[in-house]
Amino acid sequence: MGGPGSRRRVATGRHRGADQSRAGRRRKWDVMTDREGVALETAGLARRFRRTWALRDCDLRIPAGVTCALVGPNGAGKSTLMMLAAGLIAPTAGSIRIFGRTVEPGRPQPDLAFLSQQRPLFPHFSIAETLRFGRTTNLRWDQEYAQELIAQAGLGLDDRVGRLSVGQRARVALTLVLARRPALLVLDEPFAALDPLARSHVMTTVLREAAATGMTTVLSSHVISEIDDLCDHLVLLTGGRVRLSGPIDELLDRHRVVTGPSAEQDALRGRVVHATTVGRQTTALLAGAAGEDARSVASDRWGIGVPTLDEVVLAYLRQDEDNAQRDRDDWEVRA
Ligand SMILES: Nc1ncnc2c1ncn2[C@@H]1O[C@H](COP(=O)(O)OP(=O)(O)OP(=O)(O)O)[C@@H](O)[C@H]1O
Numbered sequence: 083m084g085g086p087g088s089r090r091r092v093a094t095g096r097h098r099g100a101d102q103s104r105a106g107r108r109r110k111w112d113v114m115t116d117r118e119g120v121a122l123e124t125a126g127l128a129r130r131f132r133r134t135w136a137l138r139d140c141d142l143r144i145p146a147g148v149t150c151a152l153v154g155p156n157g158a159g160k161s162t163l164m165m166l167a168a169g170l171i172a173p174t175a176g177s178i179r180i181f182g183r184t185v186e187p188g189r190p191q192p193d194l195a196f197l198s199q200q201r202p203l204f205p206h207f208s209i210a211e212t213l214r215f216g217r218t219t220n221l222r223w224d225q226e227y228a229q230e231l232i233a234q235a236g237l238g239l240d241d242r243v244g245r246l247s248v249g250q251r252a253r254v255a256l257t258l259v260l261a262r263r264p265a266l267l268v269l270d271e272p273f274a275a276l277d278p279l280a281r282s283h284v285m286t287t288v289l290r291e292a293a294a295t296g297m298t299t300v301l302s303s304h305v306i307s308e309i310d311d312l313c314d315h316l317v318l319l320t321g322g323r324v325r326l327s328g329p330i331d332e333l334l335d336r337h338r339v340v341t342g343p344s345a346e347q348d349a350l351r352g353r354v355v356h357a358t359t360v361g362r363q364t365t366a367l368l369a370g371a372a373g374e375d376a377r378s379v380a381s382d383r384w385g386i387g388v389p390t391l392d393e394v395v396l397a398y399l400r401q402d403e404d405n406a407q408r409d410r411d412d413w414e415v416r417a
Contacts, residue, residue, distance in 0.1 A: 119182070120143055120144070120145060120181070121144050121146040121181060121266050122142065122179070122180055122298075122300065123182075124142045124166075126139060126175060126176035127142075127163075127166065127175070127176035127177065129159075129166060129174050135322050137163055140323070141324070142317060144298065144317070145298075145315070146298050148298060149289075149298075150298070150299065150300045150301070150314075150317060151302075151303060151315070151317070152164070152301065152317050153302070153303060153304070153306065153309065153317070153395060154318055154319035154320050154325075155320065155399060158319040159322040159323075160302040161198075161270055162322075163319070164196060164300070165196075167185065167194065168191070168194060168196035169188060169189060171187060172187040180194055181193055181265060181266070192221045192222050192264075194267075194268060195266075195267050195268070196269075197267075197268070197270065198270050201252060202255075203251060203258075204243060205242075206242070207243050208240050208243070209238070209254060210239040212243055212254060213225065213232070213257070213261070216257075220262050222262050223262060224261050224262075224263050225261070227260070227263075228260075228261035231253070231257040231261070231287065235250065237253070237254070248275050248276065249280030250280075252284055256272070256284060260287070260288075263295075266297070266298045266299075267299045268299075269299065269300070269302070270301075271303060271304070272301055272303075273308055285312055288301075288312075306395055310330075310392070313330065314329060314331070315329055315330060316328065316329075316391070320399065325398050325402070326395075326398060330391060333394060334394065335372050335388070336371075337355070337367055337368060338371040338372065338376040338386050338387065338388065339365065339366070339368075339386075340365070340380045340386050340387075341364070341384065341385045342363070342383050343363070343383055344359045344361075344362050344363060346381060347364045347366065349379055350380060353368040354366045354369075355394075355397040356396075356397035356398070367394065367397035
């Protein structure tokens, strides 16, 4: 298990200078965009669909330049947050700002490019026609880069979109958003339905762009192992609320996973996010416990380690599940 210090994410400084010539060429697209500071900020953001609150009390800050994973179970509000950021729907309450500018629903946002889960493309268009469509419908468009990405994908401009594989279509759809040179790229489940090779191509393309230009990326996914290598920032949504948010290294450092005798687990009380007991052994995720600090609540009979991202996310999801079950039981007792 690597400690927090050993985690070095690909999207960070190490690869920033990877392709200086390309970075230089791209600087013209940085105009009018503050890539320092905060990329996305929400205050009391909420969205209701009829009687369902898809998102509530959402106060978030995603710094510029990070690659941020938006995770959470089905129906947690991930797509809703992304659509609010893209200005495709209006908030019921609160506000959302992209690089300091309040998002006004329906107004174009040249700094942001959003790719929805459906990856909308016209099947009867050739790739050349698809790129032409991109050029005419976007305020900012880098045709040279679009063609470069299509060539990298091994595709021809005459290829018909309707005859492409799911993975190839994903790369055309990604080209359409990247050629807009966004300062903030928002991808809703970009790896869904992709085989491992196609997934890796999509990841590499996004990382290269982020490394060369400092682009901020927010992407949703259900597969933690997928985002673990790719992202340096995490937002966990459950039931329309932000459950965890921050740099992944810091989140891991604020938790410890402990394994020890279940007879002693009362000593951990107050720190446990979630515990699982099998036989006489308990494994628990402790919050707010870094290094020696965890030793103050767990005796020498407990093993203490830095959790994986998977362990942290799962513990919070299980805690929510347990709380929901407890609420249901309370209702039944009262009824
Ligand atoms: N257009 C809509 N009309 C009614 N309810 C909606 C609409 N869009 C979303 N919802 C509801 O809002 C909640 C959040 O949905 P959302 O799609 O944002 O979740 P999600 O985290 O993206 O889920 P998934 O991982 O399944 O894509 C759900 O309860 C969903 O049913």
